[in-house]
Amino acid sequence: MLKKLLGILLFMAVSQMSSQITGEVKDENGKALPYVNIYTESGSKGTTTNEEGIYELKITEEGKYTLVYQFLGYKTLKKEIIADAFPITINVVLKAESTSLDEVTVQSGDNPANRIIRNAIDNRELNAERLESFTADFYSRGLWRIKNAPEKILGQDVGDLGGGLDSTRSGIVYLSETISEIAFQKPDDFKEKIIASKVSGDDNGFSLNSAQEAYFSFYENTLEINSEMVSPIAEYAFNYYRYILEGTFFDNQGNMINKIQVTPKRSGDRIFSGYIYIVEDLWQIYGVELTATGQAIQVAPIEELVFRQNYKYSKENELYIQISQSIDFSFKLFGFGGDGRFTAVYSNYNFNPEFDKNSFGREILSFQEQANKKDSLYWKKQRPIPLTGEEINDYVRKDSIQEVRSTKKYKDSVDAVRNKFGITDILFGYTHQNSWKHRNFGFSAPISGIGFNTVQGWNTDVNLTYTQRTGEDQENYWRIYSDIDYGLSEERLRLNGGFEKKFNNFNRPFLRISGGIASEQINEQEPISPLLNSISTIFFERNYMKLYEKSFANVGYGQDIFPGIRLFGEIGWENRKPLINQTDHVFIDREDKTYTSNNPLEPENFGSLPFEEHSLVRSNIYTDITFGQKYMSYPNGRYNVYESKYPKLKLSWEKGFGASENQYNFDQFKAQIRQNLNLGNKGEFQYLINGGLFSNADDISLVDYQHFNANQTRIGFGSYVGKFNLMPYYNFSTNQNYAEFHAEHDFEGWLLGKLPLINKLNFNLILGAHRLTTDGRSPYSEYSVGIDNLGFGKYRFLRLDYVVSDFGGKRDGAFIFGLKF
Numbered sequence: 001m002l003k004k005l006l007g008i009l010l011f012m013a014v015s016q017m018s019s020q021i022t023g024e025v026k027d028e029n030g031k032a033l034p035y036v037n038i039y040t041e042s043g044s045k046g047t048t049t050n051e052e053g054i055y056e057l058k059i060t061e062e063g064k065y066t067l068v069y070q071f072l073g074y075k076t077l078k079k080e081i082i083a084d085a086f087p088i089t090i091n092v093v094l095k096a097e098s099t100s101l102d103e104v105t106v107q108s109g110d111n112p113a114n115r116i117i118r119n120a121i122d123n124r125e126l127n128a129e130r131l132e133s134f135t136a137d138f139y140s141r142g143l144w145r146i147k148n149a150p151e152k153i154l155g156q157d158v159g160d161l162g163g164g165l166d167s168t169r170s171g172i173v174y175l176s177e178t179i180s181e182i183a184f185q186k187p188d189d190f191k192e193k194i195i196a197s198k199v200s201g202d203d204n205g206f207s208l209n210s211a212q213e214a215y216f217s218f219y220e221n222t223l224e225i226n227s228e229m230v231s232p233i234a235e236y237a238f239n240y241y242r243y244i245l246e247g248t249f250f251d252n253q254g255n256m257i258n259k260i261q262v263t264p265k266r267s268g269d270r271i272f273s274g275y276i277y278i279v280e281d282l283w284q285i286y287g288v289e290l291t292a293t294g295q296a297i298q299v300a301p302i303e304e305l306v307f308r309q310n311y312k313y314s315k316e317n318e319l320y321i322q323i324s325q326s327i328d329f330s331f332k333l334f335g336f337g338g339d340g341r342f343t344a345v346y347s348n349y350n351f352n353p354e355f356d357k358n359s360f361g362r363e364i365l366s367f368q369e370q371a372n373k374k375d376s377l378y379w380k381k382q383r384p385i386p387l388t389g390e391e392i393n394d395y396v397r398k399d400s401i402q403e404v405r406s407t408k409k410y411k412d413s414v415d416a417v418r419n420k421f422g423i424t425d426i427l428f429g430y431t432h433q434n435s436w437k438h439r440n441f442g443f444s445a446p447i448s449g450i451g452f453n454t455v456q457g458w459n460t461d462v463n464l465t466y467t468q469r470t471g472e473d474q475e476n477y478w479r480i481y482s483d484i485d486y487g488l489s490e491e492r493l494r495l496n497g498g499f500e501k502k503f504n505n506f507n508r509p510f511l512r513i514s515g516g517i518a519s520e521q522i523n524e525q526e527p528i529s530p531l532l533n534s535i536s537t538i539f540f541e542r543n544y545m546k547l548y549e550k551s552f553a554n555v556g557y558g559q560d561i562f563p564g565i566r567l568f569g570e571i572g573w574e575n576r577k578p579l580i581n582q583t584d585h586v587f588i589d590r591e592d593k594t595y596t597s598n599n600p601l602e603p604e605n606f607g608s609l610p611f612e613e614h615s616l617v618r619s620n621i622y623t624d625i626t627f628g629q630k631y632m633s634y635p636n637g638r639y640n641v642y643e644s645k646y647p648k649l650k651l652s653w654e655k656g657f658g659a660s661e662n663q664y665n666f667d668q669f670k671a672q673i674r675q676n677l678n679l680g681n682k683g684e685f686q687y688l689i690n691g692g693l694f695s696n697a698d699d700i701s702l703v704d705y706q707h708f709n710a711n712q713t714r715i716g717f718g719s720y721v722g723k724f725n726l727m728p729y730y731n732f733s734t735n736q737n738y739a740e741f742h743a744e745h746d747f748e749g750w751l752l753g754k755l756p757l758i759n760k761l762n763f764n765l766i767l768g769a770h771r772l773t774t775d776g777r778s779p780y781s782e783y784s785v786g787i788d789n790l791g792f793g794k795y796r797f798l799r800l801d802y803v804v805s806d807f808g809g810k811r812d813g814a815f816i817f818g819l820k821f
Helices: 002-018 112-122 124-129 376-382 389-405 408-418 530-540
Strands: 021-027 037-040 046-048 054-057 063-070 077-083 092-094 133-147 171-185 189-199 222-225 227-230 241-250 256-264 273-279 285-293 302-314 319-333 336-350 363-367 430-434 439-443 451-453 457-470 476-487 492-502 510-521 547-562 565-578 614-626 630-634 637-641 648-657 666-678 684-695 715-717 738-746 764-774 780-792 795-807 810-819
Touching (some): 046 054, 046 336, 063 302, 077 092, 112 256, 171 389, 189 376, 389 408, 451 530, 476 510
Parallel strands (some): 363 630
Antiparallel strands (some): 021 054, 037 046, 037 063, 133 171, 133 336, 171 189, 222 227, 256 273, 273 285, 302 319, 319 336, 457 476, 476 492, 510 547, 547 565, 565 614, 630 637, 648 666, 684 738, 738 764, 764 780, 780 795, 795 810
């Protein structure tokens, strides 16, 4: 406690030493005002109050200054001061802005707010163009609190989240800051260099705050916040909003500001509510106070997101420019909740940067050397928003906690408790951890590996692993693993294992060596999971899973050749042995159903084999190409950023050679292209095109056929792009040339949100189409219409589709029940 107190006193001492003009901003009732903008009239210096209404203005030179105090909803205050000795304390009181409608001329039948919004919409693109390129200094702070956190979630220990939770299971679990330099050029060129980064409780950490992700422009038609949210001044905004002019006032430039209340026409749309302030005649944004709900952004645990943006007038650019933004959020899930705030401050804008063709590239974020090693004096000098008492306490307390928890003695003591072996671990798995040396070993839960299929009968699968983390932040690893599989009806034990190593996080080289004996699905895409197959077999007498035995030795290696191009190659020897059903035991005997054989080519012939036992060497070389790939460079690695405006391409060459029988040798060349297209307020469109050419493959093994992602369970998981939900698992497997096409459009409320009553349910309409063509056969097609975001309250993980298949003129239809987690 003494150390903690000394730390707080040190923070306060540093604050007094480095702060030049400090003070507190309150309203007329004595309530502290957070995130008030304070700047010199010349605009050379600026700051913002923290949550407690405290500010620090970094003025170091003596002289005469005019300070401007600006906050939405309050009258702008100008205060002339003479700075002849530092530090100076200036406390101010802001008066609430009294809006008036005296300046507004209302014509009969005309809503004055609509006139203002129309003008703002007409000038939206012009004003956005003025922001088409700039550089600026950027500061961000993120804070996340949790209240009443449970000790476990879904059986997993929550712990104290790095020391963030107190005895009431509440507290700050994330606090970080960044200082960076940013550059932007429309439509999507962005570059950020982080000069300083600080994470509470991790003196080697790098903040996850990103200027690009924090940049929200209401001049754009939509803002991407999980869903595409419609701006109150989008070109089609009148389809979504109603507007009321609450009043007007004049800012310190003498410009009239219109305060307009924004209300949604339909609660289920992707919309905001609150206030937008528009400058008369210029039709520019003066500020926003807009709220989005978790229902609107379709993140059910979120209760609210409150956006506040403040602007000031730049005479040089004849434009109101954003100088600060705060996003407050609150959430509830599984009986606990929390809140937080992400704050951004912009300064030193340059709207006439001299960009050239080399100004931007694929790297959108980088760190200055030693960015995470800045001391308290640096942060005190550069931080534009002073820390609150709560934040100071969190930094000091977590620094102390980190110092203790990073010692070998502490880690060993925690491991000693955690590593105790209990009798239940025999059934539910066990992990032994050495936190000091960053290694662990253990085995999976045998009870979770229990399943049933007609080849093995009751079977269990247990995984054993040993993992060693490496690197300064343990971002790399190597591991040894093994898999033990035993089938009771077969009375057969199979064992396989391997070695994996990830070398670094930059070009991500990865090595895998594996071998042994395993039972595998004939379709290596594993279209049906062991759990789902167990359920369908036990309860419905439908044994969809088809297995064979593979003895193998394999080595594979991959790495990024260039950002956006990844190459992977593997080669291995395989011996394939066909299997037959070993049990006909049924749990619920259905007169109209019987098990099928393990040969998908002859499902009624129980003694038949899908192929003859054979061996061959199989190689596979493929490359993933992402056009226009952008990335973020952290000191410990490079992380790709998905760009939806470009497709992803995958090319591969698979070859079987050296087979025990010549007819099993083959070549297959594959190509795949896929893309997610964001269509603004109209939703998201996805497509996937996949095709392949076989050579010398007339009599190859069924294992080497091209199999498709089929489904006969009427249960769907994840995305349906790339799947056929009514296709039998092996009926369309082929060794001939083929092409498949998948497309799906999620309207994300664009259609259903406009229907009375239905729009309150917050459902999404999804349309899909899927088609397969192969040489020598009629095409197979599926069409679907579905409803997504089904569920109750905050738990919306269901989807329901009606799918119609078409093959050779025969049509079938069925409902598919989808699950997403």
